[in-house]
Amino acid sequence: MASSIRVRAIQNGDVTDVQTLIQHPMDTGLVKDAKGELIPAHYIQRVSFEHNGKAVFLADWGTAVSKDPYIKFAFKGGAKGDDLKVSWADNKGATDSLTAKIQ
Amino acid sequence: MMAHAAAFPTRRVILQVILQGAGAVALLGLGQAALGVVPALAAANDAYPEDAFRQKSATDAIKLLYGRDHEPSDKVKLDAPEIAENGGVVPISVTTTLADVTAIAFVVAENPNALAASYKIPAGTVPAVANRLKMAKTSNVIALVEAGGKLYSATKEVKVTVGGCGG
Numbered sequence: 001m002a003s004s005i006r007v008r009a010i011q012n013g014d015v016t017d018v019q020t021l022i023q024h025p026m027d028t029g030l031v032k033d034a035k036g037e038l039i040p041a042h043y044i045q046r047v048s049f050e051h052n053g054k055a056v057f058l059a060d061w062g063t064a065v066s067k068d069p070y071i072k073f074a075f076k077g078g079a080k081g082d083d084l085k086v087s088w089a090d091n092k093g094a095t096d097s098l099t100a101k102i103q
Numbered sequence: 104m105m106a107h108a109a110a111f112p113t114r115r116v117i118l119q120v121i122l123q124g125a126g127a128v129a130l131l132g133l134g135q136a137a138l139g140v141v142p143a144l145a146a147a148n149d150a151y152p153e154d155a156f157r158q159k160s161a162t163d164a165i166k167l168l169y170g171r172d173h174e175p176s177d178k179v180k181l182d183a184p185e186i187a188e189n190g191g192v193v194p195i196s197v198t199t200t201l202a203d204v205t206a207i208a209f210v211v212a213e214n215p216n217a218l219a220a221s222y223k224i225p226a227g228t229v230p231a232v233a234n235r236l237k238m239a240k241t242s243n244v245i246a247l248v249e250a251g252g253k254l255y256s257a258t259k260e261v262k263v264t265v266g267g268c269g270g
Contacts, residue, residue, distance in 0.1 A: 045151050056228050062156040064219035064237045066192045072233040
């Protein structure tokens with residue numbers, strides 16, 4: 001199965017620009033389905049980014065982050081070819097991770 | 104490197120702690136109880152701030168997350184649309200010229216739970232974040248920036264024509 005994570009890390013001068021898209025329903029627990037029953041909350045709580053094993057960014061999310069979340073940030077100290085690892089965990093205990101190369 | 108790993112423990116690390124014995128867990132529990140006086144600061148360092156995300160009001164969420172008041176600052180630039188046609192996907196970003204930024208958060212005051220997202224900014228990471236949030240209805244959006252031990256903010260009203268929380 002294809003990864004739920006798509007990440008693009010591009011070296012731009014002395015900073016690395018990171019854009020990430022994650023496929024996830026991000027259900028709030030407030031929406032009803034076609035039968036009128038509440039869809040239980042199902043959302044990513046934490047996303048972490050590590051550059052060569054060092055934490056460079058940490059996201060804690062509630063249910064108000066949009067479905068299929070997008071996130072963009074930048075950090076210093078990266079170089080082309082370095083590893084950038086993205087991992088997430090949701091409120092049901094599911095996780096996924098992906099290691100990308102900085103371009 | 105170890106310091107950073109300790110600051111953001113993964114589930115695996117937590118599992119290992121649990122597997123290392125109930126004694127360790129009991130000690131951890133005691134430690135947290137002792138730190139109960141400053142729960143926001145203790146929690147902000149590593150654990151997922153579950154309580155802050157459960158708060159209905161922006162004020163309560165901010166207090167729990169940072170344990171201090173925020174002051175408006177023109178050095179915090181919040182970029183959000185005037186009008187969002189689809190409250191389910193509202194692009195919101197913040198940048199700041201403040202130095203020593205350690206955390207950034209977004210609060211949507213009128214959402215069922217006000218706190219939307221909280222970010223930790225380690226040294227070396229650029230203090231700017233872009234993300235997409237859901238908005239139940241027209242609301243003030245507050246961007247919070249923790250820098251040098253103080254909490255700064257910028258606020259903007261976003262008008263929502265179709266809410267994004269099932270309304």
